[in-house]
Amino acid sequence: MAGRAVRAEQVSATRELILSAAERLYAEHGVYAVSNRQVGEAAGQGNNTAVGYHFGTRTDLVRAIVRKHAAPIEEIRTGLVERVVGSTELRDWVDCLVRPVFEHLAALGTPTWYARFCAQVMTDPALHRIMVEEALGSPALREIVEGLRRSLPDLPDEVQAERGDMARQLIVHMTAERERALAEDTATPRAGWQDAATGLVDALVGMWRAPVTPRG
Amino acid sequence: MAGRAVRAEQVSATRELILSAAERLYAEHGVYAVSNRQVGEAAGQGNNTAVGYHFGTRTDLVRAIVRKHAAPIEEIRTGLVERVVGSTELRDWVDCLVRPVFEHLAALGTPTWYARFCAQVMTDPALHRIMVEEALGSPALREIVEGLRRSLPDLPDEVQAERGDMARQLIVHMTAERERALAEDTATPRAGWQDAATGLVDALVGMWRAPVTPRG
Structure with missing residues (x-):
């Protein structure tokens, strides 16, 4: 034994x-x-x-890397969601969407590779489904999507979906770009991961509240 | 002869x-x-x-593909910039930033591959410099960056830079995602490239105007 x-x-x-x-x-x-x-x-x-x-296979290995990080990210996400249950304040839900990944990267300590890894996987024609499947498996993420919807009752469904896509792209690629800048020791607009998250939350709150031009 | x-x-x-x-x-x-x-x-x-x-080399081939598209995109961009010279209306400059790539893709006719190609190159650790170099070589793009700055006189420089990065990421990855959806015949939030551009312009105008949280 x-x-x-x-x-x-x-x-x-x-x-x-x-x-x-x-x-x-x-x-x-x-x-x-x-x-x-x-x-x-x-x-x-x-x-x-x-x-x-x-x-x-390589696909199995990629999935295993994604899952290794998914657990601690989901834990942070669940904690944040618990604090804002029932809120209809947009910023609360944008915080829940953005901060878990940034906090996870901060907790890993420098250097990290996960953000660049995710950007590569998300952009790969064959592998991006792995990320989509993992996201669909997150109960906290489903609550956040519902929370966003309730905070923006007048936004048409397809614009809600479109801006959700934009938010997802920015979370993936802005973290990757920041991580690459840290690895190459080049300048970043923000001192730390928390501060960078605040910059993205500010931008996304403005994006989600933006007036919608009627279809032409 | x-x-x-x-x-x-x-x-x-x-x-x-x-x-x-x-x-x-x-x-x-x-x-x-x-x-x-x-x-x-x-x-x-x-x-x-x-x-x-x-x-x-493969790098030379990637650069040649980028340059092939850079010329018609720059032509559209220059035409749009000429129409708004001197404007301090944010939306004018966001239009100049967003529409050239969308209009170029629309003009290529379905199917296109360039948007997904760009997303791959932008995400590649070694190749993304090619895209950055090409962008730096565009006089119209420099005018747009100046126009954006003049339309947002109160935005701190580093937030201006950060939101410029976000806009660039969204142009690259939202076009790639739309192109992939068209190729795979799955649903897209917008009927055409022009309409998709309007959706992104709306979002970016809101993003750029978003209030900035003071540093913590």
Whole structure:
């Protein structure tokens, strides 16, 4: 039994090394520019089939990285949603939408790779469905979408959907751009992740409240 | 002399075939998932060194695709800027920023691949500099940035820069998402490219006018 526990711990440690190495390499070079063999080497695995053995295909590995981060992000999101249940104040719900990812990145400490990894996956023709599926599986996110809708009762459904898409794109790509700037040590408009989140919340509140031009 | 002209025409036709094939394959599969040999085959080139012969490296090929579209986009942009010179009305400058790419895509006719291609290049760690360099080379874009600044005299410089980044991300990724939806025949919030541009202009005007939370 003790041997089995040690073995399980070793497997878990190996999986974690592979996940971290893959996330970093994918973020820096792009998912398709990196082979499973390169991931295995970066994770210190002598056996060049280790990645396939532990995770299966590249798609499975990408999904495992997404899931690893989804749990702590969902926890922050649930905590924020609990504080504003019943609110019809737009800013409350935009906070719930934006802050979890920014807070998660802040908690990881510098350097991070997850934001650039997500931007790559979201832009990939084949992989972006993984992100969509994970988002659909979040109960807190469904509550936020409902909260946004209730705070903007006059916004037509299709404009609500359109602005939701814009918010999602900005969360993914503004975090990735900031993370890249930090990694390359170039200037960023904001000092910290919290402050950057405030900048995005300000912008999205204005965006969602913007008057809608009638169809031409 | 006639023989030389025919040869130049053949070279030009071959280059055009390669550019179109590469743009389509990169848009659909991602830049690094596609080899030069696959591009050559899709362009009907029997010789599998044709891509290298005509364009050099993959980076050179990506730059050539960007430049092919940059010229007609800059022409639309210049025309729009001429109509609003001296304006301090924010919406005029947001129109100048947003509409050229949407109008270019509309003019290409369905299907297009350029929007997805741009999203991939913008998200790629190594290739995104190509897009930045091309943007910096546009005189009309510099006028638009100045026009935006003059229309928002009270916005702090760093927030102006931050919201400019957000606008750029939305132009790239909302066009790509719409193009993908059209290619996959799934629902889009807007009937046409013009209408989609209006939706983004509405949102960006609201975003740029949004009140700024003082630094915490």
